[in-house]
Amino acid sequence: MLNAIIHGKAGRIELGNGTETLSWRQLYQQREDLLTAAFFSRFTYLSGLLQHRLLKQWLGGVGDFTAFEKIDYWPRYDLEKRDDRNFVEPDLLLNFEDCDLLIEVKPPKGGDQYQEQWQLEIEGYFAQEKRLKPLYFLAIGRIGSVLAELDDESLQEKYPQFQKANAIGWKAIASQLRKCLIEGDLDVQDRRIIEDMQKALSLYGIRVRDLRWEDLHKLTDEAPLNLDSLTAWSLYVN
Structure with a gap:
């Protein structure tokens, strides 16, 4: 399809x-749910090692995601003590042998991430999941500065199994997928799956293209050439 x-x-x-x-x-x-389904249904077919490699990058270098078990799309957690809403629905719950990962997705042109939603989803997990594990939380897209607003320490005091929250933009994810293909150490199956994941992103206009000198020139028109401009060049996205 x-x-x-x-x-x-x-x-x-x-x-x-x-x-x-x-x-x-x-x-x-x-529809952001179609992006979620198209991208992560393909992610589940990647080899365990590549799943671990990508998720660890997206979470800032932490976690063991080598033993994937299953994925739950849009798990629903009822909120019994709130008057303003009855439930919360993260986009994804990925179960691994040694941990779980909640993911909240926002498309490039959708609404912004906000920390109250993250906190409710984390609280919902610990209140209603029957098989609790160390939990990570990942927000993808429209992240702004919301990560700095989340009080990790309070969550860890309340829920000792909560490990870490991180946020990443689609631009960075697209760049990392491109890097996987360029490095050339993927087997045939992983390569085809990564290419399909790129196609899913391309329908939202998230495309990484080959680096060109003229792009670097554009980026340095308003600022001197330095490490920041080179980093921006490496993440150049249409």
Whole structure:
């Protein structure tokens, strides 16, 4: 289905009384849940070592994610003591042999991440999951400065099994996937899966392209050449 959408072969969907239509590409771009499903359903087929390598990078260098067990899409945690909302629904719960990982996804043009939602999702996990493990939390996309607002220490005092929260943008993830392909140490299956994950991101306009000298020139028009500009160049995304 993903390739059919990319190549314009998926057709259109009738809206309302049938007088208007919407392409599958437009629908995909409007629904963050489709990005979540397309990207992470492919992630689950990666080798354990590559899953570990990517998640450890995305979480800032911590965690053991080599023994993947299963993925739960949009787990629902009821909130019994709140008047403003009845439940919270993280996008993903990834279960590993030695830990769990909650993931909250925001598309590039969607709403921003916010720490109250993160905290409720973490609290919901510890209140309702039957098999508790050391827990990590990862926010992807539209992160802004919200990570600095999260009180990790208070969460760790309340929930000793809570390990760490981290946030990462889609630009950095796309760049890391590209780096995996360039380094050339992937087997055939992992390479094909990474390429498919890149295609899923491309439908949202998240594409890493080969570095070009003219791009570096553009980045240094307003600032001198230094380590920061070289880093920005290495993450250049259309």
